[in-house]
Amino acid sequence: MTPFTEAVLQIILDIPKGKVMTYGQIAHMAGNPNGARQVSRILHAMSKKYNLPWHRVINKKGEISLSGEGLETQKQLLERGGVKFLNSKKVDLQNIYHS
DNA sequence: CTGCTGACGGTTC
DNA sequence: GGAACCGCCAGCA
Known part of the structure; x- marks a missing residue:
């Protein structure tokens, strides 16, 4: 488990209900500006082992x-949390959380 | 240990 | 405006 992975997990767990974050944002905050892809890998792998709100990542x-x-x-899951959708795939950008 | 893959993103045609 | 290309590096077989 790398520090990066830990940071990513923390950040994801820290996303408030009703908000979402982008892979790039998370990667950047976790200390790896170009690690967006790794975030997706981590999500996929870790959501099985941990109980992650992976749905808040887009x-x-x-x-x-x-x-x-x-x-x-x-x-x-997102709608249940109060996130608005512009269409079937797109989330309202105002729901993106930035700290 | 080695190599392949990918819930991405920025840059370049 | 949109397709194509490349870098990034954590998991997994």
Whole structure:
């Protein structure tokens, strides 16, 4: 477990309900400005072992990067938290959390 | 240990 | 405005 991974997990857990963050933002805050991709890897791997709110993480366009059922699951979870959607994939950019 | 993959993002055509 | 390319490096077989 690298410090980067830990930081990423912390940040994700720290995202307030009803807000979302982009991979790039998280990576940058975790101390790795170019580690957006690693964030996605961490999400995938760690959400199985830990109970992570992975659904609060989206790409920079403000869209959900998944498709099919994953997309619907994420959408449901976000809407349940009060996040508004502009369309089936895109999240309202005002819901993006920045500290 | 080695190599491949990828829930991304910035830059360059 | 949009497609293509490249760098980044943590997991996993």
